[in-house]
Amino acid sequence: MSKDNNTSNITVNTNTSASMVSPDSVTFALAQSHFLVGDITANVEKMRALALQAREQGADVIIFPELALLGYPPQDLLLRPSLSGRIKSALSTLSDIDDIVMIVGYPHVDHHGTFNSAAILHNGHQKGFYHKQYLPNYGVFDERRYFDKGRNQVLFDYKGITIGLLICEDLWEKNLIAELKQQGADLIISLNASPFELKKQDARKTMLAKRSRDHKLPIIYVNAVGGQDDLVFDGGSMAIQADGSVAHEASRFMNQLMLASLNVNTFKFNAQVKAPLSLSRESEMYQALVVGLRDYVNHSGFTGVIIGLSGGIDSALTLCIAVDALGADKVYAVMMPYEYTSKISLEDAQAQARRLNVSYTVCPIFDAVEGIRHTLAPLFNKSPADTTEENIQARARGVILMALSNKFGHLVITTGNKSEMAVGYSTLYGDMAGGFDVLKDVYKSQVYDLANYRNRLEDTPVIPERVITRPPSAELRPDQTDQDSLPNYEVLDAILTLYVDEDLGYKAIVDKGFDADVVARIITMVDNSEYKRRQAPIGTKISKKAFGRERRYPLVNKWSIKG
Amino acid sequence: MSKDNNTSNITVNTNTSASMVSPDSVTFALAQSHFLVGDITANVEKMRALALQAREQGADVIIFPELALLGYPPQDLLLRPSLSGRIKSALSTLSDIDDIVMIVGYPHVDHHGTFNSAAILHNGHQKGFYHKQYLPNYGVFDERRYFDKGRNQVLFDYKGITIGLLICEDLWEKNLIAELKQQGADLIISLNASPFELKKQDARKTMLAKRSRDHKLPIIYVNAVGGQDDLVFDGGSMAIQADGSVAHEASRFMNQLMLASLNVNTFKFNAQVKAPLSLSRESEMYQALVVGLRDYVNHSGFTGVIIGLSGGIDSALTLCIAVDALGADKVYAVMMPYEYTSKISLEDAQAQARRLNVSYTVCPIFDAVEGIRHTLAPLFNKSPADTTEENIQARARGVILMALSNKFGHLVITTGNKSEMAVGYSTLYGDMAGGFDVLKDVYKSQVYDLANYRNRLEDTPVIPERVITRPPSAELRPDQTDQDSLPNYEVLDAILTLYVDEDLGYKAIVDKGFDADVVARIITMVDNSEYKRRQAPIGTKISKKAFGRERRYPLVNKWSIKG
Structure with missing residues (x-):
């Protein structure tokens, strides 16, 4: 199963006094925040503010949701020729933020194609990037319209722990986390833009519990939040222990900068923080x-x-x-x-x-x-x-x-x-x-x-x-x-x-x-x-299959209902 | 390049008196006809009528457009659970048509997935099928929402000629025809549902001329015709000589059952029929x-x-x-x-x-x-x-x-x-x-x-x-x-x-x-x-990029025009 030639191993050298002493724990900031579709300038400024705030609160690493730099779903904005230049320029403006690792969801454009990616930024350097491998193209998703499929696992070492990166659908499939485990991952970080539907948070928890237990790996799951046209991202970001239990759970439907500290010896999240009560269906x-x-x-x-x-x-x-x-x-x-x-x-x-x-x-x-x-x-x-x-x-x-x-x-x-x-x-x-x-x-x-x-x-x-x-x-x-x-x-x-x-x-x-x-x-x-x-106006999707972009039927349709 | 394990070779035995004598030519009927989305019953009846008419006119093989059995594009009708049963039943009703090979575009559903396919039917038997390998997922196309990617070349022998099958996008990519040539193809048959846009027929001719010349292969190109919601299929089916010249060209925008005979010794289409005059842009x-x-x-x-x-x-x-x-x-x-x-x-x-x-x-x-x-x-x-x-x-x-x-x-x-x-x-x-x-x-x-x-x-x-x-x-x-x-x-x-x-x-x-x-x-x-x-009504696409399903923009969109 292991394909070493398809794996990047990146080492993030901290180069700060903090790294001189071996730390007991690494603190992650889950930046569950609303990033606006198209508004790269505002999004990068929001990232900067959140990164500084997280650093102030003692975080070593801050993680933003999937494609946060451009917002999700950007639809055909991904086809605009100026995209690549804008993204590069936006990422470069983050290069002056020191002493915190930033994991940034962004669209990556190069001569290999366009990818749904996560960049690892540290002290002015882009240490590496991961390209999403499973591109959903069903329901409300059109990712294969825009993105090429990533083909490499990415692991990075930070303060003695080896972190495997995944983006959204990558974790719903079972094989990638298995490969990352085999390649030495101690922790999985997953960037998401997972739209709300009824009971979706329960489904996420069930999946995350299974993945973490199956591979004895803690998982950090960062979700987007806020409304974009007919979609609502409902947050509920989580830190999951290797035994499948929820260590931290962010609020639903609200911005929250949530901290989770991982003990680098036990690979357990330190504090078992009480998660918010599950919301009723209504x-x-x-x-x-x-x-x-x-x-x-x-x-x-x-x-x-x-x-x-x-x-x-x-x-x-x-x-x-x-x-x-x-x-x-x-x-x-x-x-x-x-x-x-x-x-x-x-x-x-x-x-x-x-x-x-x-x-x-x-x-x-x-x-x-x-x-x-x-x-x-x-x-x-x-x-x-x-x-x-x-x-x-x-x-x-x-x-x-x-x-x-x-x-x-x-x-x-x-x-x-x-x-x-x-x-x-x-x-x-x-x-x-x-x-x-x-x-x-x-x-x-x-x-x-x-x-x-x-x-x-x-x-x-x-x-x-x-x-x-x-x-x-x-x-x-x-x-x-x-x-x-x-x-x-x-x-x-x-x-x-x-x-x-x-x-x-x-x-x-x-x-x-x-x-x-x-x-x-x-x-x-x-x-x-x-x-x-x-010709109907849009409205918020809450069900498994909403009318609109999720259910695409022909107008002239001679399908016989009883055939 | 040749991947023999990925190639099916099918022999269609004619079992008729006609096959006893070695024929000088094989006659193909290009069934450029309007097949209605969803109307499997009517479409299969139309296929029957056209097959009988073609046989009457001396055709050995009749070729229908891409997905003709269900119409194109069927959109989310492809997700209906009864699809597979309906398709099988429809194909089986064609089994009593003897003495003509039918090449039928249809959606193929089995335990491997759902495919955009072409079936080879002859004297009551399904001799084989080909699954489209390049699935367009750009512009108006959402084929990866529905279809799995075929992975095999299909060649079939009929009356001494070896025919390679392709479906639409497969031929716009250059490698598949190259592989078919290498595997012994004498002729390429391509099933299409290619929507109209300005100058599209010119683009098709240029592509077909290049492919046929590059590989010294004659090509039969069968296109759909008629309107479906915002798309119009404009016909213009063609038989292309191995030197890239157009031997036969069907009318644009009209149903036509066009015959083209291929000499089995020279692999040239017999009669160089005058193609209709090119239409002006207007x-x-x-x-x-x-x-x-x-x-x-x-x-x-x-x-x-x-x-x-x-x-x-x-x-x-x-x-x-x-x-x-x-x-x-x-x-x-x-x-x-x-x-x-x-x-x-x-x-x-x-x-x-x-x-x-x-x-x-x-x-x-x-x-x-x-x-x-x-x-x-x-x-x-x-x-x-x-x-x-x-x-x-x-x-x-x-x-x-x-x-x-x-x-x-x-x-x-x-x-x-x-x-x-x-x-x-x-x-x-x-x-x-x-x-x-x-x-x-x-x-x-x-x-x-x-x-x-x-x-x-x-x-x-x-x-x-x-x-x-x-x-x-x-x-x-x-x-x-x-x-x-x-x-x-x-x-x-x-x-x-x-x-x-x-x-x-x-x-x-x-x-x-x-x-x-x-x-x-x-x-x-x-x-x-x-x-x-x-919220606008639909209208016919004629341009390279029409508003509607071809240009998908967010409503809330903070993309700065000058950034």
Whole structure:
């Protein structure tokens, strides 16, 4: 297995008084921090500040996440010809930081290709670099679009310990850590940009425990944090003992410079620091949605968000998330009633806004809808009403919100949940009009869970109980409820999870006991509404398979659901 | 170089009376035909019909394009668990076709992985298969998301000739044909699904000429044809002599079953058939746009298209393309004048519709706009007019067109050109509202070229001359012209081509002699309007780098243009 000719052994000579005496421990700083896509200048400055701070706190080595210098995922910025020069220049500005080893994730461009790499910087010298060997090209990942595959193991010696470097996917595969162990590694350092999905931190812990136990190696796992478009990096960086136990675990969803000291005789992390409590499913989902929205709004330069409240649960929950993400003073709620808006909806929308202390405006859309219908009347020639008229209401609201956005500079956020996005229960350019769909990857049944979760956090529920208990309705015609055209959400979501998240087909889903006609109808609705999703705003991924870059379906698609 | 252990040698015994006598030639049928994504049942039936027709015409071997059984590109349909069973079952239904060798592109799934493959079928037996070795994962291609890399050369003997198989990218790389030659190939057969872009057929010919001359091998190149979402496959299948000359060339953009006979003694294609004249740049562009729209509309099941005419050149050209794609009886033109619509525009829109004989309706949007403004008035509180009011006009038109689409079932097609899409000179949910943007990948200067080209095709120009000569304007405020906010289109398009299609950066573009401030402004506009393009309708790719799946940029993107 061992391929010595494929291994680089690097020695980092410390050349400082500290190295004269043999130390008992080496202290690592895990720089779990948000590095912005494209912003090389700001990222390198952040690295500098963190390195100085870590050194001040006694760290010997600081580790940044995967590709931190450019942010993750940089997408086609990796194809820009000026990339290589910018990266070299940025790395060189770090050369004046002495007395701390910096392990920096960056894209490496040379005549061999472009690599997803980690540089080892020390006292003005680049001691070596490691190129990622396993390049994920599934799900949200397109790494083989940009990167060439590294082919060498890299080990470096520092203060008597031999450290093997890996980047993200490298550690999920079992063979590289095995080779590093065989080549003498005492410790593994892994740089990551691992996006959040439900229960992902549990999966990471399980994998890390197995790898460390299998090879009796401690592991330092540094993850990115923060939102980038539809992805949220959830942190949770860890130091894992060689017995698989978690020695240190950083907070989730937050910047943190975490220190972990390794005893160079026992190769154990010195202090078994109590890890933060595991987050509940609802808590991690909610935090991901907050961070995803917060970072999108702030980094896009919007001064606030505007949201259409309907009185229903989706917009109620979205409002909570927006307030938790941005603060009440940056959230503008608009209720746009029309003929079919119930008194309850008006009351509840107002109650939601009041409880959260956000700006609230009622803007009836009668004039807009009437104007549009007037314009259309000669062309419609008294044809009977159908969903066209419902869509006109939704689109009138879309036009109003967009006009307010254009006039006052706030981002329109939308409230369509994953169940609706899946079956196309939404109006393009209507309720889908906006820049960010907060609940895009949240099934309706999870919307209820999250609403209840958020209400439990405070003595006075922020979402009026009636919003949660009343039957959901789009209120686009008299006495409409969602269940007029859809099965109940428990059944719908179960089928959608199997079809969308698990990729099961018609037969496999029917075999699980669901009504064949219902399954056929739901699957057909999903397939037929791909064109709507193609033009949908982005939203934070929280599931195993989110709509958007993770699920790439053709628009013209003649796949027979039952074939 | 030769790796014999990686090569399969297959002998196809013909077992027919025809094989008793040594033939002078073997006749190949190049099945350049449109195979629909996902529609395995229809595709296999089409293969059957073509095989029988080819046999009737004396062909010994019929060759279908890359992945023809499933259509190309199938995207995430390749991840569906029922794929493997469906494919096996489809291939087995071809087993009753005797006396012709079928070479079928299909996705091969087994315990080694999923491969992009070619099966050799003969008299009810699958004689062998070849797995594509070079998997493109750049531009519009995501093949490494789905496929494993083949590792074996495949040669098969038929009637005394040894045939080497390759699939698309395999032939653009130079080493595989070299290995096949060394292993005894007399002829190369290449299956392709090569999407159109400008001058692509020239590039193919240059490559094929080089490969055949370098190795003194004749090549049969079979390409797909037809539109799939944003891609158009342009056919142009070829039989290339060993000296690099084109022996046969199929039509571009059309189904064609083309026969080519190879002399088994000389290994020359018997008849040097005159190839169709090379298409002009405008002609191939125009045909690609026609086919892209036609196939999207027809395969999405729409009965027709509806288009908003402005009196300007973009909608005029789009109207021509729609009529050429679908026929005048399936095209519905609507002129939606408002306060700033000039008399010239009204006259010219009507003239365009009349000359092309399409349904034409004038639908003034005063009521719709006034209704919307009325609704907004209390919220706007007499703030001064700005682009908000322009967007309201555009969105009122979007709502009207979508309502007509919902009511009558026609697809709304949009008319935004690549220059506008690049700089964001368009209104989301306004003029961008629709299912297909015909000119999405056509720069404004190319719009003029195409308009003039189309006018030259008939004695009476279909686009009134004045539409081409007057200065372009969005007519959203008094006396507005596009050049109020943009440099002239020659300069704009030159900068955009360098930045978007060629990926050059600020410095490199300025170095070519463009004004630095203009370059900075244009590049910033491109970067800042990524969010609009993310929600834009699809449109046919004709350029080297089209917006959409080919250019993947982050929305939150802090890349400094000048860094």
